[in-house]
Amino acid sequence: ITEPAEVEALFAAARARFGRVDVCLANAGIWPPDDERLHEQSVERVRRTIEVDLLGALWTARAFLRGLAEDGPRVDGHGASLIFTGSTAARFGEAGHADYAAAKAGLVGLMRSLKNEVTTLDPYARVNVIEPGWTVTEMTERAVADPAVAARVVRTMPVRQLGRAADIARVAAIVASPFASRHLSGQVLTVAGGMEGRVLWEAEDVSGQDVLERLAPD
Numbered sequence: 001i002t003e004p005a006e007v008e009a010l011f012a013a014a015r016a017r018f019g020r021v022d023v024c025l026a027n028a029g030i031w032p033p034d035d036e037r038l039h040e041q042s043v044e045r046v047r048r049t050i051e052v053d054l055l056g057a058l059w060t061a062r063a064f065l066r067g068l069a070e071d072g073p074r075v076d077g078h079g080a081s082l083i084f085t086g087s088t089a090a091r092f093g094e095a096g097h098a099d100y101a102a103a104k105a106g107l108v109g110l111m112r113s114l115k116n117e118v119t120t121l122d123p124y125a126r127v128n129v130i131e132p133g134w135t136v137t138e139m140t141e142r143a144v145a146d147p148a149v150a151a152r153v154v155r156t157m158p159v160r161q162l163g164r165a166a167d168i169a170r171v172a173a174i175v176a177s178p179f180a181s182r183h184l185s186g187q188v189l190t191v192a193g194g195m196e197g198r199v200l201w202e203a204e205d206v207s208g209q210d211v212l213e214r215l216a217p218d
Contacts (some may be wrong), residue, residue, distance in 0.1 A: 133192025147208025
């Protein structure tokens with residue numbers, strides 16, 4: 001997704017197969033796992049994070065909107081939906097990951113601009129950001145596999161559990177729906193167990209083992 005031409009080719013293939021693309025979730029991203037203060041980060045790390053997490057989403061949105069401009073709105077009046085996956089790092093910051101927090105914060109400005117642009121192409125189209133907190137995915141599982149880390153990260157959440165990818169996917173499905181979210185645009189939806197920018201629980205109140213056991217399948 002860091003190559004605009006490849007993103008354009010992806011959308012061309014999707015439109016050729018399905019006729020049109022009405023929903024786009026710009027979800028691809030990276031999170032460098034090593035805690036490095038900004039003055040310690042390499043130029044290569046910073047550029048890579050920005051290129052994937054911010055510019056990759058921008059190129060994805062650009063290709064989606066180009067298709068919408070060519071195809072026009074749906075005849076049934078159901079508006080298109082563009083969704084970005086942000087992060088609570090953009091809201092609260094994340095020491096050791098300033099590159100990631102900056103890239104995800106940029107998505108909010110992008111969303112707020114595009115929510116106004118998209119309605120010139122489709123009067124009922126919507127643009128939103130879903131903002132996950134600590135969610136276990138292939139990208140983060142190494143960081144939270146340690147019960148001590150799991151206990152530490154939930155100390156800012158009233159709901160003492162880590163998110164699952166399915167938790168985010170279910171919200172994305174709702175936001176994508178022209179029925180469930182027909183009047184929702186320009187919003188940042190935080191899915192993070194009520195996370196706040198302050199510690200809510202003392203260390204003795206949180207069991208990292210319990211937090212990890214809460215990830216067992218339903």
